[in-house]
Amino acid sequence: MHAQKVKISLSLIVLILLFLTTAILLVLYAKEVFEQKWAPIVGGMAISSLVSLVQYLISYKNYRNNEKLEDSGVLEFLSTRGDRRYYSQLINKADAQFDLLFHTSKRFFEDFCEEQPEDNLLIKKLDNNPKLIVRMLLTHRDYLESEEQPSYDISERAIKRLTDKYSERFQVKFYKHEPNHNLFITDKDAVIGPYFKNERGKYLPSIHFRSNASFVAPYKKFFDTEWNNAESFD
Structure with missing residues (x-):
């Protein structure tokens, strides 16, 4: 049997990384694992990451369509x-x-x-x-x-x-x-x-x-x- 290559799109990789980053920051902020002086910074980073994730999700279909056009040689x-x-x-x-x-x-x-x-x-x-x-x-x-x-x-x-x-x-x-x-x-x-x-x-x-x-x-x-x-x- 020949091994089947699995191709993961760049847009999906970015989406996964954004999701993981947002989830990690939110969990860390919720569990208060940082000193108090770092809490506002981590909270701000979590909110920024969440906003970026939402914006990316809204545009995700366009990113995928552009990748498909690129893959087809257009x-x-x-x-x-x-x-x-x-x-x-x-x-x-x-x-x-x-x-x-x-x-x-x-x-x-x-x-x-x-x-x-x-x-x-x-x-x-x-x-x-x-x-x-x-x-x-x-x-x-x-x-x-x-x-x-x-x-x-x-x-x-x-x-x-x-x-x-x-x-x-x-x-x-x-x-x-x-x-x-x-x-x-x-x-x-x-x-x-x-x-x-x-x-x-x-x-x-x-x-x-x-x-x-x-x-x-x-x-x-x-x-x-x-x-x-x-x-x-x-």
Whole structure:
């Protein structure tokens, strides 16, 4: 039989210590084991500890919820995907690989893959790190609404430029179904969010996780499955 690990949360440990400290001080004060001159001090400490215990009990559920979020790898809840500065920080942190599943990716190309200095962050990463690999999955043109196809055409020109320059280090494929997820996964971070039909992806929410979080593992597997079934860019 394998020994089962028991994990005790920090918030529970603090709660137990507060309870024991309060109980000990109250018992000592009630039994008057100290000299009279120390009694007011011990009594004051007991009252302070009791107040701290009550306050901690009131907030205990919030502490536990925060610990659960930390344990699940959640770093941030994002109300929009249009925060360029936020994604710039994630790009700067990455060292090994980008796995990206987008709709048309027009905005991503415009923000991070242009030639001009203020819009070329990903290009600089690729130039400075020869081991960095980008895999990008986009919606096949046949599955886009007619009003979305001009965005596809803009992205297609950027893809041609980048695949010509970086070859196998910048790979793009197309999935043949309607978009359902937005994935931005690197060796450090993972931002995961849904796509809703007739809703602009820029304004949809996402959750930022640590890339190694257990919650992210199924999405990495999903990306690999989609990648294996997708159509390559010619």
